[in-house]
Amino acid sequence: MIGAPFLVLGLLLVLAALLGARVRGQERGMVGAFLLSPLHPATWRATGAILLGLCVGVGAFAVVSSLFSAGASLLVVGIGVVHIGLGIEGSRLAARLERWRASLADPRPLRPHPYRPLGGGLQGLLLAVFADGSRWRDVVYVIVAFPLTILEFVVVVVLWSASIALLCVPL
Secondary structure, three states: OOHHHHHHHHHHHHHHHHHHHHHHOOOOOHHHHHHOHHHOHHHHHHHHHHHHHHHHHHHHHHHHHHHHHHHHHOOOOOOHHHHHHHHHHHHHHHHHHHHHHHHHHOOOOOOOOOOOOOOOHHHHHHHHHHOOHHHHHHHHHHHHHHHHHHHHHHHHHHHHHHHHHHHOOOO
């Protein structure tokens, strides 16, 4: 029970830091902004975007890699081209989801790179899907982003767990 006064004192200090500058109409300094950053809504939006990024990254990698794997094994039969094309378009959809996810943490819009339009018969469709560098850039992004999303998720979980554990020390 000796930690209870420290907990109450800490909560009062946080409350005073949150409301004190607003009451007097002063702006917080760099130290105050750093100390109060876990309570800022942008921190929670960024954490939510990272958690959502894990789901998007793992799901996109699973779908794209399974479509590419099935397409490579069915390439002999000829239907593998369709699977690989679906994998490329799936990575394009994953890149669109990633741009939306990034806008959750930072409201500045991300502009996609231009894609070759689909159309012009079967040859135009195949050229648009398989010869477009922008689509292949999305495939590389999905492959590279998979280990990075896992890494940033682990870092966020470790840091939040350590900070919550340190806050609960008085208890």
